[in-house]
Amino acid sequence: MRKLGVCLALTGATVWLTGCGMQFGGSSSSSSSSRGGIAVVDLDKVAAETGKSIEMKEAFELQQNSWKQALVKAEVDLNAQLQTKVKDLGEDATDDAKREVAQFRLNASNNLAKAQNLAGATLTKYQQDQIAKYRTEVKPILQEVAAKRGLSVVIPKNEGLLLAVDPGVDITDDVIKAYRERKPAPTAAPAPAASQAASKPAAAPTRTAAKETDAEAKK
DSSP, rough: OOOOOOOSSSSTTTTTTTTHHHHHHHHOOSSHHHHTOOOOHHHHHHHHHTTTTHHHHHHHHHHHHHHHHHHHHHHHHHHHHHHHHHHHHHHHHHHHHHHHHHHHHHHHHHHHHHHHHHHHHHHHHHHHHHHHHHHHHHHHHHHOOOOOOOHHHHHHHHTTOOOOOOOOOOOHHHHHHHHHHHOOOOOOOOOOHHHHHHHHHOOOOOOOGTTTTTHHHOO
């Protein structure tokens, strides 16, 4: 029997914030017709220097580890059931009994795939929610800092698109300073729902049943 590959097909937690400036890009407008111009901000740098990137990374890893533990526990429990069924067959097992065990193994393999898919979808949504929350927190600061300089549009700094940036329109440092002054106190991450979800029959994996899918799970 091959060992279950519990590694989820997700973006690595150590790099999941890379390029978040592209995702966090926002804009603001001014009611004053005399205002105009574009401000540039490096939101990756803002997140890194205010501790926000670490906060989101740690919260994500908490959720990820909870899912991994739940999947391993479900695997062990179901594998024990499978071993019991195989042992009970004995040497004189009927064809019907053998088919029953084979079906059990097939169902377990399908359940593993469902559990991994559920984990992946849940963690992806959690990651997106964290990014959206950060955007909500930083947007008013971007608007305020840009307005003080008479700028009405804020775009994320991206060297692949912006070949040259006037230092006078780069508001990154001012945003970092302002964000530090009013950054909300860290909130506790919601209790992971992985244990309950992975323990359901439809999502219970098994080591034996994962033989055929182990190679794919390690990719």
